[in-house]
Amino acid sequence: MNEGSRHNQPPRTERLSYLDALDRVMAIASFRVDGALCHANANYLRMMGMTHEEAQGRLHSSLCTPALLATSRYHDIWAQLCAGTAYSGVVERVRSDGRSCWMEATYSPVLDAQGQVVEILKIATDITARRTQEQAQKAHLQRLSLIADATDTAVIMSDASSRIVHVNGGFSRLFGWHAEEILGQDPIALLSPKLHDGFVQTYRSQLRGGLPVEREEIVVTKTGRRYWVKVVSNPILDDAGQLLFTVSMLTDITRSKMHEALQYRGLEAMARERPLSDVLETICKEVERIAPEITVSILEVDAFGMLHPLAGASLPASYSQLLDGLSIGPQAGSCGTAAWRNQAVFVEDIANDPLWTDYKHLALPLGFRACWSTPIQSSEGRAIGTVAFYYRQTCSKAWTEFHQQLADVCVHLCALALEREHARSRIRQLAFYDGLTGLPNRSLLQAQANQAITLAARDKQPLAVLFIDLDRFKPVNDSMGHPAGDELLCNVAACLLQALGPSDIAGRLSGDEFVLVLSQTDAEQATSTIERLQEQFANSLVVAGKPLAVSASIGIAMFPEDGRDMDTLLQRADMAMYQAKNAGRGLFSFFSDEMNRLAQERRTLETALRDALKNQELHLHYQPQIELASGQLYGVEALARWTHPALGFISPARFIPLAEECGLIADIGRWALGEACRQLAQWRTQGLRVPSVSVNLSPSSFHDLDLPDMVAQTLQRNALLPQDLTLELTESILLDTNPSTMKTIEAVHAHGVRLSMDDFGTGYSSLSYLRRLPVSELKLDRSFVADLEHNESARALSNAILGIGQSLHLTVVAEGVETLAQRSMLGMQGYPVAQGFLFAHPLAPSELTEWLLQQGQTTTEVEKVGHSSKL
Numbered sequence: 116m117n118e119g120s121r122h123n124q125p126p127r128t129e130r131l132s133y134l135d136a137l138d139r140v141m142a143i144a145s146f147r148v149d150g151a152l153c154h155a156n157a158n159y160l161r162m163m164g165m166t167h168e169e170a171q172g173r174l175h176s177s178l179c180t181p182a183l184l185a186t187s188r189y190h191d192i193w194a195q196l197c198a199g200t201a202y203s204g205v206v207e208r209v210r211s212d213g214r215s216c217w218m219e220a221t222y223s224p225v226l227d228a229q230g231q232v233v234e235i236l237k238i239a240t241d242i243t244a245r246r247t248q249e250q251a252q253k254a255h256l257q258r259l260s261l262i263a264d265a266t267d268t269a270v271i272m273s274d275a276s277s278r279i280v281h282v283n284g285g286f287s288r289l290f291g292w293h294a295e296e297i298l299g300q301d302p303i304a305l306l307s308p309k310l311h312d313g314f315v316q317t318y319r320s321q322l323r324g325g326l327p328v329e330r331e332e333i334v335v336t337k338t339g340r341r342y343w344v345k346v347v348s349n350p351i352l353d354d355a356g357q358l359l360f361t362v363s364m365l366t367d368i369t370r371s372k373m374h375e376a377l378q379y380r381g382l383e384a385m386a387r388e389r390p391l392s393d394v395l396e397t398i399c400k401e402v403e404r405i406a407p408e409i410t411v412s413i414l415e416v417d418a419f420g421m422l423h424p425l426a427g428a429s430l431p432a433s434y435s436q437l438l439d440g441l442s443i444g445p446q447a448g449s450c451g452t453a454a455w456r457n458q459a460v461f462v463e464d465i466a467n468d469p470l471w472t473d474y475k476h477l478a479l480p481l482g483f484r485a486c487w488s489t490p491i492q493s494s495e496g497r498a499i500g501t502v503a504f505y506y507r508q509t510c511s512k513a514w515t516e517f518h519q520q521l522a523d524v525c526v527h528l529c530a531l532a533l534e535r536e537h538a539r540s541r542i543r544q545l546a547f548y549d550g551l552t553g554l555p556n557r558s559l560l561q562a563q564a565n566q567a568i569t570l571a572a573r574d575k576q577p578l579a580v581l582f583i584d585l586d587r588f589k590p591v592n593d594s595m596g597h598p599a600g601d602e603l604l605c606n607v608a609a610c611l612l613q614a615l616g617p618s619d620i621a622g623r624l625s626g627d628e629f630v631l632v633l634s635q636t637d638a639e640q641a642t643s644t645i646e647r648l649q650e651q652f653a654n655s656l657v658v659a660g661k662p663l664a665v666s667a668s669i670g671i672a673m674f675p676e677d678g679r680d681m682d683t684l685l686q687r688a689d690m691a692m693y694q695a696k697n698a699g700r701g702l703f704s705f706f707s708d709e710m711n712r713l714a715q716e717r718r719t720l721e722t723a724l725r726d727a728l729k730n731q732e733l734h735l736h737y738q739p740q741i742e743l744a745s746g747q748l749y750g751v752e753a754l755a756r757w758t759h760p761a762l763g764f765i766s767p768a769r770f771i772p773l774a775e776e777c778g779l780i781a782d783i784g785r786w787a788l789g790e791a792c793r794q795l796a797q798w799r800t801q802g803l804r805v806p807s808v809s810v811n812l813s814p815s816s817f818h819d820l821d822l823p824d825m826v827a828q829t830l831q832r833n834a835l836l837p838q839d840l841t842l843e844l845t846e847s848i849l850l851d852t853n854p855s856t857m858k859t860i861e862a863v864h865a866h867g868v869r870l871s872m873d874d875f876g877t878g879y880s881s882l883s884y885l886r887r888l889p890v891s892e893l894k895l896d897r898s899f900v901a902d903l904e905h906n907e908s909a910r911a912l913s914n915a916i917l918g919i920g921q922s923l924h925l926t927v928v929a930e931g932v933e934t935l936a937q938r939s940m941l942g943m944q945g946y947p948v949a950q951g952f953l954f955a956h957p958l959a960p961s962e963l964t965e966w967l968l969q970q971g972q973t974t975t976e977v978e979k980v981g982h983s984s985k986l
Contacts, residue, residue, distance in 0.1 A: 142218070142239045145225070148197050148232060150175040162218070162241045164211040175235075178208045180215070192222075196235050199224045205242070217246040269344075269365040271302050275358045277319065279305075289367060291337035302363065306334040322350040323358050331368065343372035369405075377401045377521075381528040390682035391536045395426035398528055402504075403429060406521060410483070410505040413491075413529055416443060416454045416498055423572060424679070425500070430481075436675075437477055440573045443498075448474040449488035450501040457498045459489040459522075463509070482507045489522045491529045499533050502526050540565075549623040551601055552608035560622030564632045564681040567620060571634060571674055578634055578674035579641040580681070582688035583611075583648075585627040586666045586700040591658070599659045606658065607665070610651045614644055630685065638705065641671055642718060645703050666701030668692055677706045721777050723759055724770055728782055733757050735790055736957035737808070739966070740928060740950040743941065748970070749928075749948045750807040750841065753791040754957045755783060780813040787811070789829050792840065794960055796833035803967050809841040809871060814848040818855045823862035830868075837867030841892065845873050849885075864889035871928070876916055886923065893920045897931025900951070903940050914944050921945075 137143070142159035146152055152173040155163075160170055163178065175193075176184060183189045192202055203221040210216050220239035224232040264284030272281040278299050287293055290306070297305060303315055310332070321328050328348045336342065348363040380401050384394040399411040412427035412435070420443045424435040441447065443454040452470050453460040462468045463485050465475050471486075478486070483505045491500035502525050504518060540562070547559035555563060564580070571578040585607065592600035604627065611621045611629060620632040633641060652665045670692030678684040687706040695704035727733050737751040757765045774780040788810050795808045816822060830837060842863060848856065864870060871892035872885065876899060895916055902909035913929070920927035929941050932951030941949055955966055 137238070142237075142241065144170075144237045144239075146175050146235045146237065148235070150193070153234065159237075159239070162210075162216060162239070163208065164214075169211065180207055180209055183207070196222050196224055197232055199226070199230075199232055205246075206239075216241060216243045218242060267367070271363045271365070273302055273361045273363070275360070277301050277303070277361070280360070286365070289336070289342070289365070290334075296337075307332055308335070318348070322348060322361055325350055325352055325356065331372075334365070342367055343369045377405060377524055378528065381532070385532055385535055390678075390680060390686065391532060392426060392678060392680050392683050394532045395529065396428055398525060398532075399426045399428060402521060402525055406518065408506065408508070409518065410507075411525075412450075412503040412505065413500065414438065414450050414454075414503070415500045415533065417569075420454075421573075422451060422454070422501075423569070430505075432675075434477060434481060436575065439575075446470050446472065449486040450503050453488040453490045453501050454498040457490050457492070457496075459487070461485075461487045478505070481505075484508060487518065487522070489526050491526050491533060493530070493534060493537075499537075500529060502529055552605055552623050554608050554611075554629070555620070555622040557622065557624050560620065560624075560630055560632075561681050563620045563622075564630075564684075567618070567632050567634050568674055568679070568681060568684075572679070576635045577637045578632065579636040579638070580672045580674070580684040580688045581631040581633065581641065581645070582670040582672075582685065582692040583629040583631065584668050584692050584696065586668055586696075588627040591663075595659055603656065603658045603663065603665065606656045607652070607667075610648060610655065613651070614648055630688075638671075638673060639717075641673075642703075645669055645671075646718070649701060649703075668696035668700065669703035670695055670706065671703065672706040717773065720762075720765070720770065720773055723762065724757075724773060724777075724779060727757055727759065728779060728786065732759070733783070733786065734959070735787060735794065736959055737794075737963045738950055738957040739955050739963070740809075740948050741954050743938070743946060743949055748804070748806060748967075750809060751805060751963065752809040752843070752950065752957075753787055753794075753811075755787055755811075756957075775813060775815070781816045781819065784810075784812045784816045785825065788826065788842075792829050792833045792835055795839060796835060797960075798964065798967075801964070803964065805967070807839050807841055807869075809843050811843045811845075811873065814845070814851045814853075814856065817844075817848065817851070817859040818853045820855050820859055820862075822859050823866055826863060826868055827866050838869065841869040841871050843871045843873040843894070844888075844890070846875065849888075861889060874930075876912065885919075890925065892926045892928060895927060895929045895946070897951070900929055900931045900937055900941070901933075904934070904936050910940065910944075913941070913946075917944055917946060 138156050138158075140158075142156065142162045144152060144155040144159045152170050152175065155165075155167070155170045160167065163170070165173070176189070179189060196202060201221065201223045204219075205217060206220050207215050207217055218239040218241055220237055223236045223238070225234040225236050227233045266283070267285050267288065269286035269289045270281075270283040271279060271286060274280050279297055279302055282292070282294050282297065292305075303310055303318075318328055318330075327350065328346075330346050331343065332346060334342050334344050344365040345368050346363055346365050348361055350358055351360040351362065353359050377398065381394065381398045384397045389397075395413045399413060402411045403409065410427075410429045412430055413425045415423045415425050417423060422438055422441045422443060424438055427435055438450075441451060443451040445452060445455055446469060447455065448471050449460045449462050460470065462470055465471045465478050465484060465486060471478070485506040486503055487506075488501050488503040490498040491502060493499045502522060504522065547555060549556045554560075567578060570576075585603075588600065588603070591603055604623075607627075607629065608621070608623065611631060615621055615631070616634070618634040619636075620630075620634075622630045622632075624630060631644075633644060636644070648669075649666065652667060654664075656663050656665050670688045670690065672678060672684040672688035672691060674684060677687045691704045691706040695702045698704065734756050735753045736756050737753055739751055740749040741747070742749045755767055755771070757767075757770055759765055771780070771783075774783050791808045791810045795805055798805045819825075826840070826842075827837075830840060844860075848860075860870065869892060870888070870890045871894060872888070872890050873894045874896045875893045876896050893916065895913055899909050899913045899916070903913060917927050919925075926947060929946045929949040930951065932938050932941065932949045932953045934953060937951075938949060938953055955963075958966060
């Protein structure tokens with residue numbers, strides 16, 4: 116002890132007084148390191164029920180419970196004490212009479228002058244009575260908790276500061292929180308964070324006044340799910356009337372509230388004149404929100420006893436389509452049978468019930484095990500539809516009773532919606548034609564369109580609805596007069612009639628708004644029709660004896676993607692029309708953003724491609740083909756490239772398929788043939804030795820019987836020989852049934868021009884057809900080359916294709932060689948010719964000229980390693 120420490124110690128007499136006072140009020144004992152009791156004061160002996168003689172030498176372990184001694188905890192604590200570490204806590208000890216006593220104890224090691232532990236000093240306070248009371252209280256609370264936890268009603272107890280002190284098991288089951296997660300939190304902030312402050316203040320004021328509070332509100336669970344609950348809060352006051360606790364009981368009333376909401380939402384949708392499909396979809400969604408264990412479907416029964424899906428957003432579209440057009444009958448699943456019997460049908464086991472024999476293969480893969488269908492009856496009692504509840508698991512009795520009530524409400528709402536729709540249909544029959552243009556007006560258009568949609572649904576055919584609005588029609592009326600405006604509307608109607616097919620429909624809605632319904636028309640065909648209409652509007656209209664250029668904004672909605680009834684399709688086509696009008700004048704827009712984007716992109720790209728071909732914006736790049744054995748240039752392949760002034764570089768993978776679709780591929784082929792031959796002649800004029808050039812032609816190019824003469828004239832014009840040119844075909848030509856194809860191929864071959872089968876191994880690859888074609892070359896597709904290093908099958912196939920070529924005396928060219936390993940493996944297999952990035956990328960004519968000069972100018976010697984890949 117240092118000097119300063121001695122100065123800080125109290126006088127000896129004062130310390131003795133402290134120890135005496137401590138001895139009077141505390142139980143004190145000391146134990147040797149081996150655990151033997153060496154001293155105990157009167158309080159300690161009294162607490163343990165021992166005399167001085169009984170206590171002397173008593174081992175500390177004999178005072179501990181067997182349960183403690185059976186664990187390592189006791190020995191660990193004693194070892195820590197002997198090592199000089201103190202311990203304090205609540206401990207249970209055994210009195211001399213065998214009863215337990217509880218104490219708050221502190222064990223402190225006593226050190227000698229050398230710092231070694233010589234004794235363990237224990238100072239304790241008897242808390243047995245308090246502990247006994249606490250345990251009794253705890254047991255009582257546990258019993259109360261068990262009672263509270265047995266109910267599904269959520270119970271929350273909060274203190275005077277509105278902090279949670281207890282929740283029951285029902286709370287955890289309903290809301291997802293365990294007690295330890297939310298103790299100390301404000302229950303209102305936790306469950307109803309959006310309640311306004313005024314309500315909260317009034318609520319707490321009533322509780323402080325000793326008044327219970329009852330209310331209904333929406334609460335939020337741990338996962339964010341919302342429930343409607345009925346809350347009853349009861350205050351608990353102390354003797355002075357001060358609030359101690361609040362006990363709130365929360366009962367889930369979601370289903371009953373949603374039951375009310377189902378009627379409200381369904382009737383509201385009808386009151387707002389929403390389309391039938393929207394009304395019924397709203398009903399389906401509300402039912403599934405109320406009872407998430409079911410999947411809802413609503414079908415209509417037409418006058419011919421055929422079923423047609425009306426709503427069922429949670430069912431796969433493919434399933435609903437398979438139900439469309441099925442006949443009702445005595446064994447037609449749950450719905451068809453319910454409509455046939457005109458009474459509810461509940462099938463508990465779809466897999467084995469005879470009603471589902473012909474249809475279970477549709478429902479079982481979707482996981483449905485049971486189906487309850489109830490007929491929707493008209494005011495005359497006739498079945499006009501069905502409501503089906505699909506189940507993925509067995510239904511309990513409670514579910515069945517609840518679902519029966521739900522079905523009753525649902526069927527009633529559906530009957531109102533269908534009767535309303537039928538009444539509207541009857542009203543539409545009162546007037547049919549537009550007095551000015553002679554086109555069907557809205558009523559007749561609707562009726563005819565509904566029939567077209569029914570046929571399209573039955574035949575599973577696409578259908579397009581076009582909403583047409585003339586641009587700047589008002590200025591025509593204002594500047595030229597209303598008679599001129601009427602004449603313009605009549606001329607537009609005439610154009611629309613000219614564009615119609617035999618099953619298409621045209622109608623006038625009002626003012627300058629027209630509608631076309633195009634049967635058996637997909638998005639691409641609808642685009643073509645619109646382009647023809649826009650051209651006619653711009654070039655063919657005469658008003659008041661003068662030509663008038665007119666444009667229109669057009670919106671398109673597709674059946675069945677955008678809707679299954681005319682109201683929905685018309686509404687969405689109208690929306691798409693406004694989208695087109697907002698984007699500019701004379702444009703069209705599909706309701707589907709994706710369809711619209713693709714159609715517009717295709718139209719823009721097609722127009723740009725036509726302009727590029729006309730304005731000579733296309734150009735050719737050339738990729739060298741190398742003889743692997745000698746390293747010499749075997750030939751070059753001409754590849755079309757397109758860089759648009761605004762769109763930039765456009766990949767051949769985009770514009771070549773587009774050219775095939777829009778009929779430009781043959782024109783591109785003729786251009787490429789002429790340009791490649793011209794370039795080859797130019798290189799030879801420059802003294803560069805390029806053995807030959809290969810040009811790709813599509814199968815449609817060989818439909819032209821004039822192709823052989825055109826090839827011959829091109830070669831002659833450029834002073835080239837037939838062997839200087841190779842025409843590359845794709846394997847799809849083997850499936851071409853055009854009678855001119857084989858004649859053209861044979862005539863080209865007769866001129867001495869070589870033919871090459873491109874991308875061999877990826878298409879039809881019929882050896883019998885290949886034997887009949889006069890080809891002199893096969894090109895191994897790059898997909899085989901890419902896998903050579905890592906795929907044994909690719910190596911075997913490439914070897915087999917080489918064998919086929921050699922057996923037919925054909926030169927085999929490997930495409931897509933990018934690594935030295937690929938080149939080496941192809942060389943070892945015996946491939947004579949290869950091309951790919953290892954040797955050179957496709958190069959512009961000037962770049963290829965430089966490449967040839969780098970290889971030895973006119974010798975065209977190429978090193979056997981791929982050093983030219985730097986280009």
